[in-house]
Amino acid sequence: MNGDLDLRQRFEELRDAERSGVPPFRASRQRRPHSSSWRWMPVTVAALLLIVSLSVVFSMRSRRASFTSDDRIAAHAIADWHPPTEFLLRTPGSELLTSMPSIPDGAVRSLVQSSKGVSR
Amino acid sequence: MSYERTLRSTNIDDRAMDRAELEQQLQANHAASFAWTLACCDRDRDDAEDVLQTVYVKVLDGKARFEGRAAFRTWLFAVIRRTAAAHRRTRWLRRLRFVQDDTDHADGHESAERQLVRSERVAALLRSLARLARRQREILELVFYHDMTIEQAGQTLGISIGSARVHYQRGKKRLYALLGEGER
Numbered sequence: 001m002n003g004d005l006d007l008r009q010r011f012e013e014l015r016d017a018e019r020s021g022v023p024p025f026r027a028s029r030q031r032r033p034h035s036s037s038w039r040w041m042p043v044t045v046a047a048l049l050l051i052v053s054l055s056v057v058f059s060m061r062s063r064r065a066s067f068t069s070d071d072r073i074a075a076h077a078i079a080d081w082h083p084p085t086e087f088l089l090r091t092p093g094s095e096l097l098t099s100m101p102s103i104p105d106g107a108v109r110s111l112v113q114s115s116k117g118v119s120r
Numbered sequence: 121m122s123y124e125r126t127l128r129s130t131n132i133d134d135r136a137m138d139r140a141e142l143e144q145q146l147q148a149n150h151a152a153s154f155a156w157t158l159a160c161c162d163r164d165r166d167d168a169e170d171v172l173q174t175v176y177v178k179v180l181d182g183k184a185r186f187e188g189r190a191a192f193r194t195w196l197f198a199v200i201r202r203t204a205a206a207h208r209r210t211r212w213l214r215r216l217r218f219v220q221d222d223t224d225h226a227d228g229h230e231s232a233e234r235q236l237v238r239s240e241r242v243a244a245l246l247r248s249l250a251r252l253a254r255r256q257r258e259i260l261e262l263v264f265y266h267d268m269t270i271e272q273a274g275q276t277l278g279i280s281i282g283s284a285r286v287h288y289q290r291g292k293k294r295l296y297a298l299l300g301e302g303e304r
Contacts, residue, residue, distance in 0.1 A: 003292075003296055004292075007260075007264055007292070007295065007296075008264055010241055010242070010244075010245045010299075011245070011261075011264035011265045013239055013241055013242050013245075014242045014245055014246070014265065015155065015265055017239055017242050018154075018155050018158060019151060019155075021165070022150065022151045022154045022155070023154065023169060025146070025147045025150040028150065028154070028169065028172050028173055028176060029143075029146075029173070029176050
């Protein structure tokens with residue numbers, strides 16, 4: 001396979017070229033990673049937390065509404081308002097749907113007595 | 121010690137090692153490890169040196185433990201790959217915080233790519249490799265650069281031999297195409 005051979009040769013050339021730049025083992029063994037690698041981590045995290053908490057506080061403060069007495073009066077007026085055509089929405093007998101019907105005591109008693117008579 | 125002899129001498133491990141043995145093995149594999157680290161760090165020499173040092177510390181401090189389930193080199197390369205991946209993930213953070221670090225290092229070393237420009241074929245290979253998917257690039261480097269079998273390369277990358285074969289074939293095909301494009 002000529003292609004594979006060519007590829008192998010190219011990689012060998014790459015290997016030869018890179019081999020000259022390999023640092024000595026001792027140097028790699030003793031080398032410290034970037035001195036600052038994690039030193040500033042707590043500071044960065046603290047700064048990020050501060051920014052986030054400040055932005056949350058400010059956004060909440062701007063969202064909190066403050067009402068004057070005039071606002072409250074207006075709000076009550078709006079809540080109490082009924083449209084003049086509201087009566088059109090009331091259907092006949094709609095009160096039956098919102099209240100419990102009461103049965104007179106006498107009627108209940110006579111019903112009980114009649115049911116006893118049937119069972120005998 | 122020649123590269124090939126190094127490979128032969130490090131493919132026979134099948135047991136846990138003590139610190140002295142580990143250090144000896146790391147030293148024997150140093151050149152190949154550095155080359156693999158360079159490949160995992162997109163050929164950024166500073167990153168590669170940092171990653172390799174981190175790997176050595178991990179191995180010698182016992183944070184990464186060789187248990188003899190694979191050849192030492194296969195295991196070491198897998199550790200390097202994982203460490204380089206973690207390093208890449210935090211790179212943006214480091215760049216954000218330490219802009220001055222980049223300038224410090226810039227004058228320290230000539231970039232790996234610049235060193236290699238003298239060989240146009242090598243430069244073309246590097247350019248083409250950079251355009252491959254990471255998995256394809258890694259498997260080709262392991263097979264062609266480090267003379268691993270596809271199975272060993274799969275073990276290093278933590279993938280099945282079937283997937284390794286697919287990545288290898290597709291990567292090779294694309295690499296030929298890219299090299300051909302470059303030469304036209």
